[in-house]
Amino acid sequence: MSTTAEPASLHQRILSDISEKILSGVWAPGHRIPFEHELTAQYNCSRMTVNKALSQLAKAGLIERRRRSGSFVRQPHSQAAILEIHDIRTEVEATGLPYHFERISRLKRRSSTEDRQLLGLDAAGPVLAVECRHFAGKRPFCQERRLINLTAVPEAEEEEFLKISPNPWLVGHVPWNAAEHRIRAMAADEDVASALDIAAGSPCLVVERRTWNAERPVTQVRFVYAAESHELVARFAPSQG
Amino acid sequence: MSTTAEPASLHQRILSDISEKILSGVWAPGHRIPFEHELTAQYNCSRMTVNKALSQLAKAGLIERRRRSGSFVRQPHSQAAILEIHDIRTEVEATGLPYHFERISRLKRRSSTEDRQLLGLDAAGPVLAVECRHFAGKRPFCQERRLINLTAVPEAEEEEFLKISPNPWLVGHVPWNAAEHRIRAMAADEDVASALDIAAGSPCLVVERRTWNAERPVTQVRFVYAAESHELVARFAPSQG
DNA sequence: CGTTTCAATATGTATATACATAATTTCAAC
DNA sequence: GTTGAAATTATGTATATACATATTGAAACG
Incomplete structure (x- = not known):
């Protein structure tokens, strides 16, 4: 097992960039993260790719998405772990x-x-x-x-x-x-x-x-x-x- | 009002159909679930939509996907966390x-x-x-x-x-x-x-x-x-x- | 006979596009 | 000044398409 996971795909890279910023505190809870179209420009990719990353972040509970308003860093809910043989x-x-x-x-x-x-x-x-x-x-x-x-x-x-x-x-x-x-x-x-x-x-x-x-x-x-x-x-x- | 399983979205429906079949045991571990193109025909939708549902199932650990081979029901990852209702x-x-x-x-x-x-x-x-x-x-x-x-x-x-x-x-x-x-x-x-x-x-x-x-x-x-x-x-x- | 090569196949990722939906803002009508 | 309809905006979902990648099986070759 290699210890570090390379940014396999683009949307994974976007995802980990953003969650790094959130977990490190650079973007505090309540902060509005860039709009999809801004990230689209920043990463030079399509909106679908950005959307995929942001949707996953929302599902993971790190951000909250509000139509017409944008996406916001959530209060430190943080990640789920299954109880038993938690890996x-x-x-x-x-x-x-x-x-x-x-x-x-x-x-x-x-x-x-x-x-x-x-x-x-x-x-x-x-x-x-x-x-x-x-x-x-x-x-x-x-x-x-x-x-x-x-x-x-x-x-x-x-x-x-x-x-x-x-x-x-x-x-x-x-x-x-x-x-x-x-x-x-x-x-x-x-x-x-x-x-x-x-x-x-x-x-x-x-x-x-x-x-x-x-x-x-x-x-x-x-x-x-x-x-x-x-x-x-x-x-x-x-x-x- | 109660939360009746709403139609939600198509890929959500596909996802819950399949996980229902897995969790109910209709599709046992090891069973090959239909190929993306078969589900595409069955649900009359695009491959992307099916792919989204299957990717989520794979991420949730219910199925395992193998290129060229198809997608297979995984061995149950013991979801049963025994924390009794503590009195x-x-x-x-x-x-x-x-x-x-x-x-x-x-x-x-x-x-x-x-x-x-x-x-x-x-x-x-x-x-x-x-x-x-x-x-x-x-x-x-x-x-x-x-x-x-x-x-x-x-x-x-x-x-x-x-x-x-x-x-x-x-x-x-x-x-x-x-x-x-x-x-x-x-x-x-x-x-x-x-x-x-x-x-x-x-x-x-x-x-x-x-x-x-x-x-x-x-x-x-x-x-x-x-x-x-x-x-x-x-x-x-x-x-x- | 064993090895290499190649085509076929299913999934993986990304693209551009379209329209739906929800939440704000704008602004005119009352 | 309050109401309410319409425009605006960002996200939500779905489409068709394209090419990449891993794996398999079979054909070609030495």
Whole structure:
């Protein structure tokens, strides 16, 4: 997996240009983004192409379109994430921004008491601790801290997690049959604040997940998102198209 | 008035026709759905219109498109986020503390624009706005703000919600077949801070839920918990095919 | 026999165009 | 000055068309 998505097509480029401006704050909520005909001129393309990009942005909830008035940056509603095996790459790319991640550290160790508690292990054994940051464009989107039970997944020892992040690697290598999510809010501590480039104390959403394979703990992971950047959405039935 | 599936637009109709067939199981995973040019003939429209619908389906993950081969129904990406309708009384009592609640206000009014947006209503009509606090022991545990669509649930007008809180009352009186949860973190504003007896700005967990009955919005509710007091837990096994 | 080449095919993206629809503004009529 | 009809404007949807691209299958070739 390459980490950066090239601007595949023109309307994708327009889309990511604009969402970058919005998410970076260059265009604040309420700001009127250029009219379709202006963007048409700016990108030297047809109105249909611009329209496609703007329609997607509207559908994604980043902008609001009003006939006769123009298109406006919406209040930071932000993007949806399905609850379960939420794939961060997909979440990020849904916003139109290029995704990449950074592996910060990777350490094999004998499991500490805390590790065992987090993983739900009852016996000692080697674990792999991995820390990553996921980015949307140039901005940090999510901090990930993970423990992998090497007894259940010995192959993980050979993987550096530099080109592929732990989640897709695990999905491709290990089956699981049970999972547990814990979701809560917390104030950013120093560590989180610097990882996400936000102020210490500001609210964050924390998603912790443990997965098992045949009763055996596989991995435990904690994702932390800045509150403004993220919202989890879970639906029980398709509401409408 | 209820939200009867309106004709909307042609590509929307194509999209919902197809997703209906997929979700109902008429077209199983792996099934090749008709080629664009076949759908073009079937709906008597241009390929662009069909293409728009199929592209959206692909983006939504329901189908997979392969050049030269066609479009295929994908394996179900487990949409079933198991977040049961969480019952606050049960949550509180699980901690061993006595539960009680307090109805703060109850107001019938014509739906404002904001009400309609929150509920997902497209037409005006009466709503009931109810605000409550739930306690664990003597400490406030959760603030609840709710809108009830009186068009869908006229009986609610007779209920004062002094002895029974809105959630158990609704569960006993109105069936629902779709729900949506939104979960996020936020900083407590003045209102929340005083309701929960915490400092303004401290992190909170917000759970918003909307439920529908036969396409008709029933109720919208926002629960706010102080971060330290609460954690959501969701367990599930992968549904897979 | 295996490999290369080429044509056929379905999707992917972009174009120009047309008309519909909703929200403002203008401006004349009352 | 208020009302209301018409013009204006930006978006919404659909059309026909064109060419690009990936993949497949079959024909041509050494």
